[in-house]
Structure formats: C-alpha cells, structure tokens
Amino acid sequence: MYKITQAMTIGLFTLALSMFAAAGHHGMKKDIVDTAVAAGDFNTLVTAVKAAGLVETLKGEGPFTVFAPTDAAFAKVPTDTLNALLADKAALANVLTYHVVAG
DSSP states (O other), X not given: OOOOOHHHHHHEEEEOOOTTTXXXXXXOBOOHHHHHHHHSSOHHHHHHHHHTTOHHXXXXXXXXXXXXXXXXHHXXXXXXXXXXXXXXXXXXXXXXXXXXXXX
C-alpha cells in the first residue's frame, strides 16, 4: 500500500472547505471541489479527486472537512509513487477518503 511520507504529513493542513463556509458567486455556497480549485494551491489534489471519481461525492451534501496537502507537499512525493497512486483508482479513493471528515 502507499505510505504517507513525512513531507506529506508536514504539508497537511485543514483546508477550510465546507459547503457552508465558503460563499460563492451570487450568494451561492461553493463546494469542496470548487473551493480547492479557487484556492489555487490544490491542483494536484483536484487532479487526484477527479482520477478517483470523487468529484460528485465531494460536491454532494455536506458539510465536509478535508485535510488537504498543498501542491508543495505533493511535490515532495516521488513522481513514480504519485503516478502509481493516481493510476490505481481504488487505492487513490481509499487514501483520499481517509482525509475527509463529515462535518
């Protein structure tokens, strides 16, 4: 299985992503995926969420809190390891959902 490296652990922080916490255009609430995209520092995470097929889940009924590594944290993961994880949809979904908490 894939191990979270020390660099990933250091790079983790709570991304303030809650359907109720982020106001979008015209008073609409933004979901986790839209908020991550807008933040600009979570491109790798968004790519991983898409590869794992979790976009609709994270756009669903919330609220959710995501412990999200930034692009800088992902950059410290060896490229081969990251690519292997991105190619393994089941393992990727398992790792990503481990970092999501309802509420």
